[in-house]
Amino acid sequence: MYSEKVMDHFMNPRNVGEIEDADGVGQVGNPKCGDIMKMSLKIENNIIVDAKFKTFGCGAAVATSSMATELIKGKTIEEALAITNKAVADALDGLPPVKMHCSNLAEEAIKAALEDYMRKKNGETGDNKTTSCGRRCEDIEHLHKD
Numbered sequence: 286m287y288s289e290k291v292m293d294h295f296m297n298p299r300n301v302g303e304i305e306d307a308d309g310v311g312q313v314g315n316p317k318c319g320d321i322m323k324m325s326l327k328i329e330n331n332i333i334v335d336a337k338f339k340t341f342g343c344g345a346a347v348a349t350s351s352m353a354t355e356l357i358k359g360k361t362i363e364e365a366l367a368i369t370n371k372a373v374a375d376a377l378d379g380l381p382p383v384k385m386h387c388s389n390l391a392e393e394a395i396k397a398a399l400e401d402y403m404r405k406k407n408g409e410t411g412d413n414k415t416t417s418c419g420r421r422c423e424d425i426e427h428l429h430k431d
């Protein structure tokens with residue numbers, strides 16, 4: 286059912302954990318099978334220098350997040366945003382069709398972490414840094430509208 290690469294990344298996942306002073310963190314969930322993935326990125330000069338993930342989920346979700354972190358390391362933000370779930374699955378020599386939805390999680394987690402990074406970056410350079418209510422994302426969008 287699974288390719289050797291999927292099994293390898295499932296048994297020996299790369300880059301497991303959390304970056305302590307991460308520049309961007311994204312967490313996404315898959316209501317279908319209950320998978321949860323948290324991705325943290327270290328970004329320097331627009332390049333992803335380190336990526337770590339934590340996944341609570343099925344084997345395919347673990348394997349795709351492991352492969353995704355390998356794929357985005359050393360890439361620019363633009364290149365990482367262009368990585369699709371299909372590219373991750375292809376790098377794993379394919380996933381069973383029923384498990385393709387699990388690979389969406391890796392793509393979504395990368396995008397969520399990069400969005401978080403850009404939000405933080407904009408927050409630092411903008412006039413209004415952060416709000417105390419913890420709804421920074423919505424509030425910044427709100428401020429832009431005004």
Ligand SMILES: [Zn+2]
Nearest residue numbers: 318320343387
């Ligand atoms: Zn799954």
